[in-house]
Amino acid sequence: MARRDAALRAMRNHDVSQRRACALVGVDPKTVRRERPPDNPDIGKAMGEIAEKRRRFGYRRIGILLERQGRTMNHKKLYRLYREEGLSVRRRRGRKRARGSRSPVPEALHPNQRWSMDFMSDTFGASRRFRILAVNDDCCRENLALIADTSISGARAARELDALLRLYGKPQTIVSDNGTEFTSKAILRWAKDNDVAWHYIDPGKPQQNGFIESFNGSLRDECLNEEIFDSLADARRKLALWRYDYNHVRPHSSLGGMAPSQARRALEQSVSSAPGALAQPETDQYQVQGLSS
Secondary structure (H helix, E strand, O other): OHHHHHHHHHHHHOOOOHHHHHHHHOOOHHHHOOOOOOOOHHHHHHHHHHHHHOOOOOHHHHHHHHHHOOOOOOHHHHHHHHHHOOOOOOOOOOOOOOOOEOOOOOOOOOOOOEEEEEEEEEEEOOOEEEEEEEEEEOOOOEEEEEEEEOOOOHHHHHHHHHHHHHHHOOOOEEEEOOOOOOOOHHHHHHHHHHOOEEEEOOOOOHHHHHHHHHHHHHHHHHHHOOOOOOOHHHHHHHHHHHHHHHHHOOOOHHHOOOOHHHHHHHHHHOOOOOOOOOOOOOOOOOOOOOOOO
16 A cells, blocks of 8 residues: 555656556556546536437437537547447337227127137247147137248238138228237238228237137147147148137037037028127127137
8 A cells, every 4th residue: 555655656746657656666557547537528528418408319419419519529539438428328129019909899799890810839840830820700719710830920911811801701800919920011001901900909918819819728728739740731731620620510618519610600691680699798808708718
């Protein structure tokens, strides 16, 4: 400590360099590092004042405002002072924003009044993952499509929806979560071009899409957890077999024991019957209770 003080006195009183003072006294220069005086403190203060008012401005925009005050400098020095003042703007993470309707969707009382969509995933072969896009008609609980592939983009989902429109007609509303595929430009363009209302459930509220969640549980329990898929082609074949059984054979408790395809035919044939005879309204349209798994 005494040697450090001696070196500091020598530097202060005799105007010698730090290296020479440390050599004369015999002390490590690291212990007597001279603090560098701040570089252009007035500019740093001006930058801080600008950044306080405009928190999302980077050093380039701040530099332009400084030039308007008559403070011109090299861009490298500008950036160095900007960093020394700790003014770097923290980049915000992108947030998914649903751009569809959030109003309560009506009860599905007839086919094509409301479809629901969701993704699932599984593996084939040596733990290769693949995705499954499921599309259901909420009225008769019929599965309209089970698309399996290693990757399914929003554009691919839009093409599959075009194919379903040719087979089943146009739905009034489609319900989905806020996944990147469903909020993609391709899906938003498809919904606008086909005049289909798209309803996004609240983030973290899968119960608001209870029909497709119930279907996902059945698919997972009765097919995905029961089968081992050797390849993507094998997975597609087994999914197609299970889908046929689900739509045409498997009884559904909320449809009075009928299969979904039977319920669709009955609804289409009995146009004059009371609406909703087969799709009884729930206490809460989003609750999964009462749905068959």
